[in-house]
Amino acid sequence: MKLKPKLASVQTWEDDPGEPPIGRTPIQRPTPEVSHPSLPVSVAGEPPAESGDYPGSAEFRYWAAADAMSRASNFWGPLMPANTTWNGSVGQVLTAQLDSGDDLNAYYDRSGLCFFRHTVAGVTVHSGESPDVVCHEAGHAVLDALRPQFWGVLSAEVGAFHESFGDMSAILSSLGVGAVADEVLTETQGNPARSSRLSRLAEQLGWAIRQIDPSAVDRDCLRNAANNFFYRDPVTLRPSEPASQLSSEVHSFSRVFTGAFLDAVAGIFYQQPARDGDALVQAGQIMGRLLVAALLATPTVPALYAQVAAHMLAADKALYDGRYGPALRSAFVRHGILSPSEAVAADQAAPQHLAAITGVVPEPGADLGTVTVPAERYGLTEPFTASAPSEQPRFAVAGADPAIGSLTPADPAKAAETFIEDLFRQGRIAVADEFLTTSAAVVDGTRTRTHQVTRQDSGGLVLDRLLFL
Numbered sequence: 001m002k003l004k005p006k007l008a009s010v011q012t013w014e015d016d017p018g019e020p021p022i023g024r025t026p027i028q029r030p031t032p033e034v035s036h037p038s039l040p041v042s043v044a045g046e047p048p049a050e051s052g053d054y055p056g057s058a059e060f061r062y063w064a065a066a067d068a069m070s071r072a073s074n075f076w077g078p079l080m081p082a083n084t085t086w087n088g089s090v091g092q093v094l095t096a097q098l099d100s101g102d103d104l105n106a107y108y109d110r111s112g113l114c115f116f117r118h119t120v121a122g123v124t125v126h127s128g129e130s131p132d133v134v135c136h137e138a139g140h141a142v143l144d145a146l147r148p149q150f151w152g153v154l155s156a157e158v159g160a161f162h163e164s165f166g167d168m169s170a171i172l173s174s175l176g177v178g179a180v181a182d183e184v185l186t187e188t189q190g191n192p193a194r195s196s197r198l199s200r201l202a203e204q205l206g207w208a209i210r211q212i213d214p215s216a217v218d219r220d221c222l223r224n225a226a227n228n229f230f231y232r233d234p235v236t237l238r239p240s241e242p243a244s245q246l247s248s249e250v251h252s253f254s255r256v257f258t259g260a261f262l263d264a265v266a267g268i269f270y271q272q273p274a275r276d277g278d279a280l281v282q283a284g285q286i287m288g289r290l291l292v293a294a295l296l297a298t299p300t301v302p303a304l305y306a307q308v309a310a311h312m313l314a315a316d317k318a319l320y321d322g323r324y325g326p327a328l329r330s331a332f333v334r335h336g337i338l339s340p341s342e343a344v345a346a347d348q349a350a351p352q353h354l355a356a357i358t359g360v361v362p363e364p365g366a367d368l369g370t371v372t373v374p375a376e377r378y379g380l381t382e383p384f385t386a387s388a389p390s391e392q393p394r395f396a397v398a399g400a401d402p403a404i405g406s407l408t409p410a411d412p413a414k415a416a417e418t419f420i421e422d423l424f425r426q427g428r429i430a431v432a433d434e435f436l437t438t439s440a441a442v443v444d445g446t447r448t449r450t451h452q453v454t455r456q457d458s459g460g461l462v463l464d465r466l467l468f469l
């Protein structure tokens with residue numbers, strides 16, 4: 001059998017195809033095949049023999065997705081503790097399915113990644129062709145490898161952090177590609193905290209959704225990391241709002257943390273001796289390292305954003321001798337993730353927690369407490385249980401009160417029950433007919449379900465996660 005000649009290079013996008021009509025030019029990249037050994041990735045199907053010179057071709061889509069998968073693996077893999085693997089139910093290799101049907105969507109479901117296509121205004125948008133979307137979904141898988149406990153816990157803030165991690169993964173995985181970093185500095189006149197092609201996530205998918213529902217996404221992309229959103233306890237927010245407002249919906253609420261993240265990347269960039277493209281790539285590497293170190297030790301609590309932030313400040317002391325504390329504190333305070341007084345207190349408390357934050361390995365996850373939701377609340381035939389974010393916080397932090405000082409976080413049971421109420425109101429929970437009474441308050445089934453109520457082996461009903469969008 002004659003072997004196919006190996007392709008030397010392929011064509012792909014730097015970060016996203018951009019809004020139609022496409023004005024961007026694909027870049028050439030080495031053929032993706034080597035991914036970090038602990039986080040191997042693939043795209044379903046036979047690798048095309050052609051490099052896919054033309055956007056719109058199946059070959060182009062394949063290589064664009066394969067290159068994006070390898071970017072995410074090669075960014076996160078070296079930062080993870082040795083021997084980290086994908087979640088056990090994924091298997092050894094994380095595989096992307098590029099044509100999972102007709103939808104404007106993409107998800108990670110603990111089997112792999114699924115991407116969709118949909119035609120809007122004469123343009124067929126393939127979500128798997130956008131490196132932003134691919135690296136977002138791969139980010140869910142990376143965080144699930146790092147912290148499997150975040151998967152099933154019922155908490156708007158934990159779910160929103162997962163979404164933010166996806167967006168941070170998209171930003172960090174593309175920062176070192178092609179001329180992205182230099183282009184960002186040109187577009188923002190040297191201030192990467194401003195809106196740019198880096199902060200504007202999934203411009204093409206955002207455009208497509210905007211044609212159908214103009215207020216559902218930002219006006220220039222799906223979500224923009226350059227934003228002014230200020231922390232609120234999601235328990236107090238409405239379950240949906242136009243994109244210009246903050247709601248407790250996980251993608252909406254994720255923007256608070258992603259906004260602080262972009263400000264922190266910019267702050268770390270300013271602390272580099274040379275403020276050039278290489279320095280911006282370096283700032284991204286530092287943030288990635290701080291995130292991984294912090295997340296390995298952060299307990300699963302209702303006010304997760306503040307807890308992650310305090311752990312990042314401590315990780316900075318452990319890894320960088322506190323060099324980036326000013327950039328981190330400034331970003332978290334600006335977005336209300338920490339109040340000014342909490343930022344001071346977390347910084348002062350960090351030294352006593354360094355042992356817990358250095359040298360830790362991923363834990364299987366402590367058993368979380370559960371809440372029992374009565375059958376009559378949603379018209380089910382039986383009560384069901386769900387995991388609550390009930391670990392003990394390491395740092396006494398909870399996010400800023402918009403007036404002054406800090407908020408008192410919701411208790412774990414309230415955080416879980418309000419999130420469950422949101423999911424029912426948004427039609428995100430699949431419940432089999434056999435568990436529904438005739439008066440059940442389950443919203444119609446047109447939306448992708450992220451959760452389901454199922455029968456446990458032990459007999460009772462449980463609410464668990466199906467996927468992250």
Ligand SMILES: [Zn+2]
Pocket residue numbers: 136137140162163166468469
């Ligand atoms: Zn997501």
